[in-house]
Amino acid sequence: MKQNTTITAKIKLYATKEQKALIQETINAYTVACNYISEIVFESKQLIQPKLHAITYPTLRAEYNMKSQMALSVMRTVIARYRSAKSNKHQWSLINFNRGELDLVWNRDYSLTKDGFFSLITHTSGRIKIPYEAKGVEKYFTDEWSFGTCKVVVKSGALYLYIPITKEIDKYDITACNDVIGVDLGINFTAVSYGSNGKTFFFKGRHIKDKRAQFIKTRKELQRRGTASSRRRLREIGQRETRWMNDVNHVTSKALVANCKDKALIVLEDLHGVRNATEKVCKQNRYISVSWAFFDLRQKIEYKAELAGKKAITVDPKYTSQSCPKCGNTDRYNRDKRNHTFKCKGCGYTSNDDRIGAMNLWNKGIAFVSKETIEINFDSTGHVNVPTM
Ligand SMILES: [Zn+2]
Known part of the structure; x- marks a missing residue:
């Protein structure tokens, strides 16, 4: 069975000043037209094109x-935005x-020419030809990938295309699963994985923790100053941190996915785990970007796994840090956070506490694979429900 997988390619354009002005003028005209349509949609509630x-x-x-083509695009853009607000159960209001x-x-x-x-x-000026940064995106310019409707975005004076690109891949077949990997995301270790061969991999997180702390310190100082130039610096620092985190997550997810067998099932904590992970951080290390960083890493693991013919699922993380992976005994005192031991x-089973989460997630994955031969139990978010063990 085949299925489509879509990711968004962000491509930087190297436009001249004149080209930028032409694009900006197009964006302005398009936006004004969107607002005109938006008012009519808001009043008429008409979403049928x-x-x-x-x-x-x-x-x-x-x-x-x-x-004429652009007029149709404007309608589609506005309708899509109202539909998405509706499906997110937002109140009907003017967008x-x-x-x-x-x-x-x-x-x-x-x-592409x-x-x-x-x-x-x-x-107003017909078509214009603009060079682009090909590094990192060349791999998508093959017959395997098809391009969708892109968004043109101006960010910090630079021009980008956000292009949804789609590839047809084989649907993951759970009966062909040849390994289960439990992956616990954390702070001291970005990720800890535990596989069916009993091997544990620790993806070190200490240097990330330290560098993030450095970012926070700089940010705090700039916030305290509160001048116009410090605010600008603050924005720059924020962007640099996002870029850096993005790179770190790329490297980690790539290594993690490459590290498991070709038909492996990767088991991650679902979104509740994000909150838990934020709580795991002691107060002085607390930072807003933790949740985002985890969310981003999880997404990167998911799509990289999918493209590699593997599959990442998320499960309920309940008790993954307190349960004994050997006998199932669940007790918060099983874990000694201070000494990082479990x-x-x-039954007296003893291990490094960061490893326990990955082992319990592995257990849940094994339970899932055995259950899966009977029925598939996906919830509305597409995540897999596995009963807590
Ligand atoms: Zn035990």
Whole structure:
């Protein structure tokens, strides 16, 4: 069985000053048109494109000077935003497009030219050809990947395309599973993995913890100063930290996924684990970005596993740090946080406490694989429910 997997490629464009101005003008025109449509959608509650078309198309063409294809894109952009607000159960309210919008349809509004440029449609000046940063994204320019409608984004004065790219892959077949890996994400160790061969891998996190602490210290100092230049520095530091964390997570997820067998099932804690992990951090090390960093790492593991023919699932993390992986005895005093040890009150099994979480997740994965041959139990978020052991 086949399934599609989609990731977002972020591609930097090297536009000239004139090109940037043309794109910015296009973004502005598109955004203004989005706001016009948004008001009509808000009042009419009309989310069916042909009906919205009948009401708005002539005005979009005549007064907003939109070419016909771009007028259709504007409607789609606005409808999609209202639909997504609706599916997120937000109250019906007017959506403002105030950040600048521009959605371009592949091979119609934007394309790749044979001589290696991105060609983008503009509001008033036809198509323009812009060079791009190919490093890191070349692998997506093959027949295996198909490009979707991209978003044009201006960030810190630079121009980017956010392109959803899709590849057809074989659906993971649990009956072919040849290894189960429990992966516990943490602070002292970014990740600890435990596999069916009984081997534990520790992905060291100490240097990350230290570097993050450094970021926090710098940030605090800048916050205290509160001048215009310190605020600008603060933004720069934030961006640098995000880039760095992104790199760290790429490296960790890549190593982790490469480290397990070709049809492995990787077992991670579900989102509750994020909160637990934040709580694990002692107060002086507390930082907001922890949850984000975990969320990001988990996502990277998930998609890298998928692309490699493996599969990552998330399970209820309840008691994963207190239960004995050998006899199942659950007692908060099994764990001695201060000395980083685990000693079971029931059977006496002793181990490093960071390893216990990974072992218990491995146990849950094994239970899942055996259960799976009978029925698949996915909840509405696509996550797998495994009963707590
Ligand atoms: Zn025990």
